[in-house]
Amino acid sequence: MAATRLIVIAGPTATGKSAAAVALARRIGGEVVSADSMQVYCGLEIATAQVPPAERQGIPHHLMGILPPETEFTVAAYQEMADAVIAGIRGRGRWPILVGGTGLYIKAVVDGFLFPGPGRDPALRARLEEEAETQGDQALYARLQKVDPAAAARIHPGDRRRVVRALEVYLLTGIPISVHQERQKSRPPRYDAAMFALTCPREELYDRINRRVEVQLTQGLVEEARRLQSRGVGPHLTAWQALGLKEIRPYLDGQVPLAEAVELLKRNTRRYAKRQLTWFRQDPRYIWLDSCHLGVEGVVREILRCIKGRWPDLPNYF
Secondary structure, X not given: OOOOEEEEXXXXXXXXXXXXXXXXXXXXXXXXXXXXXXXXXXXXXXXXXXXXXXXOOOOOEXXXXXXXXOOOOOHHHHHHHHHHHHHHHHHOOOXXXXXXXXXXXXXHHHHXXXXXXXXXOHHHHHHHHHHHHHHOHXXXXXXXXXXXXXXXXXXXXXXXXXXXXXXXXXXXXXXXXXXXXXXXXOOOOOOEEEEEEEEOOHHHHHHHHHXXXXXXXXXXXXXXXXXXXXXXXXXXXXXXXXXXXXXXXXXXXXXXXXXXXHHHHHHHHHHHXXXXXXXXXXXXXXXXXEHXXXXXXXXXXXXXXXXXXXXXXXXXXX
């Protein structure tokens, strides 16, 4: 049985993925499936740049704003939900378009969850979290470097959740998570995916990022962070790790002035975009499109041209 066809639009933040996805969906009869680890949360619409309903142009958007911010969410849970959504879209005779900047989520859908191994060990995880709190994230990261240098090289030292998971896997199985991941690479892809990544020249991308942050502030980013804080959502929960929230929180706590928090947000977003580029460039299946040069309609035309070349049996309007 032929694998389900899937269109992927990935790339760094602020490259116009959402606009391109909506325009493509309108052209081919598609529906958007968000592949963003933070957009799953409701109440974080501004910080996570969720597409406002008015800009969706009637196109259904899935896995966006579906969970309360108190909820912890895993890659495995995302893959299961995305599979169900994609099956439903195909069942309606429409095209699933997987869109987002969380490379791990996209890879989990296209290729399978990188490590479906042992479930969580709450006691072990609590000990690792406590170690991070008392000794610092860098100490936990140094521990990972000793037992699994390959995994450590792919994980940012400040990404506590992934560091903890990598250590948890090693301590539960005695095998580094990087070894488990290498074993997964021999598995065939789960979908027949046409994969595109959007990019922009660095200076233009950074300018877009800076302007996006300013727009988020006018939209009410600070108030959104204040509402999250007033709900009593603990700083250890995933929702607070969203760009825009973790930088604004020190301002809400009276630790830094707003201007300093904003500059930190801009810097961290630029750095995040660089990490996203690094991730996506490691996968040769992506077809890169300069969205700043092409514009939305140009991106859609290129995607349609490539899709028709990949799947020549498609109707002529492709």
